[in-house]
Amino acid sequence: MTEQTKQTKQTKQTKQVSNEALATQLLAVHESRNPIDFISQRYELTAKQAYEVQEVYADARAKQTGKEKKGHKISMTSPATQALFGAKEPAYGTLFEDTIHTGDTELELASMMSPLLEPEIVFVLKEDLSVGAEEGEILEKSVLSAGIEVPDSRFADWFPKFQLMDLICDNGVTGKVVVSDKGRDDLTLAEVEQIKLTLVHDGKEVGTGFATEVMGNPVTSVAWLTRKLADENKYLKKGMIISSGTFLSPIPLGKGIFEADFSQLGKVKLQVF
Structure with a gap:
């Protein structure tokens, strides 16, 4: 470690800032549409502290x-992405009414900042889950649907340069989630594990992926979330939408028609103009 690096690290550690101040900076980007620099360039936060910022931000939003x-939404559900950001587990963010789109959807590229695209299975809860619910209960109380997540960030030039604390503070880089208006609630854990994804852009196949990329099984991803929330005595409620993790490495979102086809679940379409 160079002397300059030591000094920078020391400076970051000695700076003090409130959760409210950081959340306000992130929230202001919604109005100004001017992205900010990474929080990690200025401060040192633990994951717990970053989640505290996220909660303040989500409440304020x-x-x-x-x-x-x-x-x-759940991020970093593969060992490769966790390793990329020095994480030992996934991370999560909060979805809002205006971030969720049901059925085939049109979005304007200019309405977003620097969006990516990730095909994911979306869980729609038919009933409240118990605190720390496990896979069997999750399957019993969920409808599984084809989905496309569009991660986006309040930070400038963010992917893949951000640190874990940046992602968590920035609400898990939540942008939009498109979820099919059809789904299934009769799949077994083994059947979910076998689901294959085919992603098509303007009629051309651009990637395939498998459910095993998501913590071995997307249901396991949701079970991780229930345990993580249980640490705060929180639980997932009826009607909630859970985007469980991408089948593919994120790709930059461009204009055109994207179609995510999940075997056993069906398709969902996103048109970007």
């Missing part, structure tokens, strides 16, 4: 927009 919290 819901109050400012009048859009209720409607679920969660």
Whole structure:
């Protein structure tokens, strides 16, 4: 470690900032549309501290927009992505009414910052889950649907340069989630594990992936979330939407028609103009 690096690290550690101040900076980007520099360039936060910032941000966003919290998204569900950011587990963010789109959807590229695209299975809860619910209960109480997540960030030039604390503070880089208006609630754990994804852009196949890329099984990803929330005595409620983790490495979102086809679940389409 160079002397300059030591000094930078020391400076970051000695700076003090409130959760409210960091959340306000992130929230301001919604209005200004001017992305900010990474928080990790200025401060040192633990994952726990970053989640505290996220909670303040999510509460403030819901109050400012009048859009209720409607679920969660799960990120870094593969060992490769966790290794990339020095993480030992996934991370999560909060979804809101205005981040969720049901059925085939059109989005304007200019309405977003620097979006990516990730095909994911989305869980729609038919009933409340118990605190720390496990896979069997999750399957019993969920409808599984084809989904496309569009991660986006309040940070400039963010992917893949951000640190774990940046992702968590920035609400798990939540952008949009498109979920099919059809789904299934009769699949076994083994059947979910066998689901294959085919992603098509303007009629051309651009990638395939498998459910095993998501913590071995997307249901296991949701079970991780229930345990993580249980640490705060929180649980997932009826009607919530859970985007469980991508089948593919993220790709930059461009214009055109994207179609995510999940075997046993069906398709969902996103048109970007």
